[in-house]
Amino acid sequence: MSNNGTVVSVQKLSKHFKSGGTTVPAVDDISFELPRGKMIAIKGSSGSGKSTLLNLIGALDRPTSGTIIVDGVDVSRVHGGGEVRYRLSKVGFVFQSYYLIPNLTALENVMLPMELNGTKRKQREAKARELLERVGIDEPRQARRPTRLSGGEQQRVAIARALANGPSLILGDEPTGNLDSRTGKRIVELLYSLTKDGKTVILATHAPEIATRADMVLEMEDGKVTISSAPASGARR
Template sequence: MALLEARDITKIYRLGRVDVPALRGVDLDVQQGEYVAILGPSGSGKSTLMHILGCLDSATDGSYRLGGTDVGTLRGRALARVRNRKVGFVFQTFNLMPRLTVEENVALPLQYRGGYTRRERRGRAGVVLERLGMSHRVGHRPEELSGGERQRVAIARALVGEPAILLVDDPTGNLDSKAGAEVLETFREVHAAGNTIVLVTHDPNVADEADRIVHMIDGRVAA
């Protein structure tokens, strides 16, 4: 059984009286341990699909199973719970909390999840930051870091809860080519360590990093 199984996913945004069909029947399977790139032009529905796969939003129609759980029928807090347990997100704009230190940012998902002492949260954050070569920055604020360092902190935050899947939306879009290459190297290592990754991009060179490329055009997966 695939780790992630999406069937005939549609998403229609309602803007006043206008319906905007963002996804028009997407099928996607991702196996445990796979590294998949979703490649497509701007507006093709990549982020919309990622939000649904990552349980940030629900599909208008279709079915979605993540790690054996039927997610398609979940809403609200039940959906948020699956997201917190199973999904790690990395965004183009890093989305770090400016007033928190690197270590506090990375520990945050564990705080939302609950059930960890402060010491445990710090310990786990420290281990992931060490693994990503960011131990020397634990006490810094995001604004004191380079773009590439910020993205590595965001990757650490995505990994700290040991998610079933890492969802990555255009991770190099805000980075120069050197920092971008380093971040892609980090994903290679994370994948080699056994993590499942789905990465969205409109850059074919970035997509080439993955084991498999899924092309999206106009709300559909191209055959």
């Protein structure tokens, strides 16, 4: 059951990959609910199912069984253009390797999801500039292509792009994985600050500094959530 405080509700969710003669239960019959406006870390060793779970929540992949409700939308049942609409309007993705489009400027990268969503050009540009300012990319850098930006700056642009269509969820797969620890910390703080605007930020990570900053931690092992914890009080500043 979902209520105003819950943004993601996962019920009996499984994703089994068939490879060769065996089946890998990458996500194995898990259920949980995530509160709105919080930062949630998904921890666990390599191969435990973190990316698979994130991809299911973001409708980049389909579950073998079970349901995922995001903001009242049954993500596991969307089809036709439904997944695309869902991904464009409800979720923003941030990845370890940024995935910015190399021949577009930072500004154009942030405008792109709005173009796909049918936003008018003037509005797209104004919004993109506002978001880039918000994440700390100044006007000269907005005009640069990704290769002329540092890794931290590229990730800031990717975060601005993720915010372009006003999503409820920001999904990050090892978003600090390619950054030095200082830059990584700043990116985590930036992601954390989004929760103040009511965004829910879900991060798959090995980085301990993300897990300690999170409001809630899900720990995965062999496709199962083994520990689900609210933070110790004091984790929030």
